[in-house]
Amino acid sequence: MSDEWEQGPGYSAEQPGQNNQNNQNNQNNPNNQNQNKSDIDLRLEDIKRTVIQGASEAQVRLKRVVGKANEYIQQAQTAPTMTPRTPTSVEEQRIRQLANMWSNENWRVARELGTYMDVVSWSTDEVWEVTLQTRWETRSLETISAPYTGSAQGKPKPLLPVWDYELPPVTGLKAPASRTRLEGLDDVVACTSCNGTGHALCETCAGRGWYVCPDCKGRTKIRCSTCRGRGYIADWVQEEKKPFFKRQAENFTTSVNEKVADVFDGIRNQGVPIPNPVDTDPANKGKTVPCPDCVNGEVDCTCGNGKRVCETCQGAKTTFCVNCNGTGKIVRHREIARQFDLRVQNKVVGTSAIPERRLASANGELVYSAELTETLYADAVPEGIPTDVWRTSVELAHAESVNPEKMGRDNPLSGTRASLQVLELVRIPYTKVDYRYGNQNYIFYVYDGEGQEKFYSDRYPARWDRIERLVRAISTDLLTTGAEEPKSGSQASGYRVPVEVPPYTITEDDEHNQ
Numbered sequence: 001m002s003d004e005w006e007q008g009p010g011y012s013a014e015q016p017g018q019n020n021q022n023n024q025n026n027q028n029n030p031n032n033q034n035q036n037k038s039d040i041d042l043r044l045e046d047i048k049r050t051v052i053q054g055a056s057e058a059q060v061r062l063k064r065v066v067g068k069a070n071e072y073i074q075q076a077q078t079a080p081t082m083t084p085r086t087p088t089s090v091e092e093q094r095i096r097q098l099a100n101m102w103s104n105e106n107w108r109v110a111r112e113l114g115t116y117m118d119v120v121s122w123s124t125d126e127v128w129e130v131t132l133q134t135r136w137e138t139r140s141l142e143t144i145s146a147p148y149t150g151s152a153q154g155k156p157k158p159l160l161p162v163w164d165y166e167l168p169p170v171t172g173l174k175a176p177a178s179r180t181r182l183e184g185l186d187d188v189v190a191c192t193s194c195n196g197t198g199h200a201l202c203e204t205c206a207g208r209g210w211y212v213c214p215d216c217k218g219r220t221k222i223r224c225s226t227c228r229g230r231g232y233i234a235d236w237v238q239e240e241k242k243p244f245f246k247r248q249a250e251n252f253t254t255s256v257n258e259k260v261a262d263v264f265d266g267i268r269n270q271g272v273p274i275p276n277p278v279d280t281d282p283a284n285k286g287k288t289v290p291c292p293d294c295v296n297g298e299v300d301c302t303c304g305n306g307k308r309v310c311e312t313c314q315g316a317k318t319t320f321c322v323n324c325n326g327t328g329k330i331v332r333h334r335e336i337a338r339q340f341d342l343r344v345q346n347k348v349v350g351t352s353a354i355p356e357r358r359l360a361s362a363n364g365e366l367v368y369s370a371e372l373t374e375t376l377y378a379d380a381v382p383e384g385i386p387t388d389v390w391r392t393s394v395e396l397a398h399a400e401s402v403n404p405e406k407m408g409r410d411n412p413l414s415g416t417r418a419s420l421q422v423l424e425l426v427r428i429p430y431t432k433v434d435y436r437y438g439n440q441n442y443i444f445y446v447y448d449g450e451g452q453e454k455f456y457s458d459r460y461p462a463r464w465d466r467i468e469r470l471v472r473a474i475s476t477d478l479l480t481t482g483a484e485e486p487k488s489g490s491q492a493s494g495y496r497v498p499v500e501v502p503p504y505t506i507t508e509d510d511e512h513n514q
């Protein structure tokens with residue numbers, strides 16, 4: 001909407017002879033606001049005339065919006081004519097520069113705020129961010145069993161509490177988990193799976209050395225496939241000659257039936273005693289002869305005796321025990337498993353109206369950074385650190401070192417201890433500026449180090465363009481689409497400028513709603 005609006009045909013705020021490009025510069029100068037305002041006044045009059053003729057619900061709502069905008073314009077015109085202020089000190093000049101920086105990077109803030117605001121007062125202060133990082137190490141003794149391999153045992157040593165072992169040093173606050181095998185603590189014990197024999201019953205054949213033949217289920221005979229177990233077949237020679245098509249049809253039926261019959265045979269072979277509904281007995285069709293391939297419908301199975309030799313143990317009934325690889329022995333190693341986790345604590349010392357989440361993004365000035373290798377003393381304040389900041393840090397470090405939640409279950413076989421602590425103290429300077437703009441009092445904060453200043457304010461003068469844009473948006477809608485038929489739903493959502501907040505002022509909430 002704003003782009004259209006910039007080039008809107010109805011826009012006539014430019015002074016004669018100026019083009020749009022110059023106009024852009026005009027907007028940077030609040031002196032032009034008066035000129036813009038009178039233009040908007042005229043527009044509002046136009047709009048009012050148009051709107052008043054309508055009476056629909058939507059028009060009533062529009063009237064309210066226009067009325068509100070008009071009210072803002074009225075208030076805007078009560079603001080004194082803006083003239084650039086002259087700084088009276090180097091500090092004030094710096095503050096004005098910063099305010100201009102702020103309005104340059106935040107399009108919601110009045111343009112060139114630093115040039116036109118009245119600086120009432122300013123004060124500087126600082127907050128400190130205390131960051132304590134603690135690397136917690138958890139050690140636990142674990143027993144790992146493995147098949148005995150005959151490897152050297154080493155000299156036997158006594159088992160010590162987990163923290164008495166000197167383990168490889170770990171550097172850095174973040175460290176991966178690791179394991180260390182302890183020398184001289186291996187036990188060689190008998191394998192309980194095989195009772196120390198190294199042998200175990202073959203699992204495939206359950207120690208029999210053989211299994212029942214799956215083809216004949218141990219019966220040594222299987223059904224003859226030629227006669228489907230009947231023992232006789234049709235005597236085809238006897239068959240009368242049939243017309244070609246009848247023969248074709250019968251052949252087809254026979255082949256389908258045979259396939260179905262095979263399926264049922266398969267099911268019966270699995271041991272399910274079901275009759276075969278499509279297997280028509282050849283005896284029903286005519287003469288039969290004994291099956292040439294079998295005796296009484298059965299043939300010998302290839303297994304011969306109903307059993308098959310177990311392929312896993314080749315009939316030996318036992319195999320090597322998998323637990324001990326056949327050695328009959330297990331070696332138990334002792335290992336210390338180490339895990340590390342990092343806890344980061346932040347605390348802001350000092351008061352300011354700047355929310356902590358904003359301060360967290362500040363870089364600040366790192367004044368103190370050290371690995372805490374010994375107990376900190378509240379009285380031994382390092383140079384350049386305020387006493388209360390140091391005291392807070394000492395308390396924080398102390399509380400974390402004896403963290404009961406972490407140290408809860410310390411015993412000779414396991415425990416958790418702080419194995420590295422790093423303390424960082426960061427100074428974040430800030431300046432609080434009281435100023436007036438358009439007959440209203442405001443405050444803004446500049447924080448963080450030089451060259452990386454950040455700004456915070458919970459309310460500030462809004463950029464004039466925003467109100468202007470609102471009025472233009474309303475007028476464009478009203479004058480181009482006509483007051484008769486306002487687009488439903490567009491009235492409220494179309495105007496991006498919030499009209500319910502006081503003019504010239506934006507609050508933090510407003511910013512979040514955008």
Ligand SMILES: [Zn+2]
Pocket residue numbers: 191192193194195196197198199321322323324325326327328329
């Ligand atoms: Zn074993």
Ligand SMILES: [Zn+2]
Pocket residue numbers: 224225226227228229230231232291292293294295297298
């Ligand atoms: Zn047969």
Ligand SMILES: [Zn+2]
Pocket residue numbers: 213214215216217218219220221301302303304305306307
């Ligand atoms: Zn068999």
Ligand SMILES: [Zn+2]
Pocket residue numbers: 202203204205206207208209210310311312313314315316317318
């Ligand atoms: Zn076997």
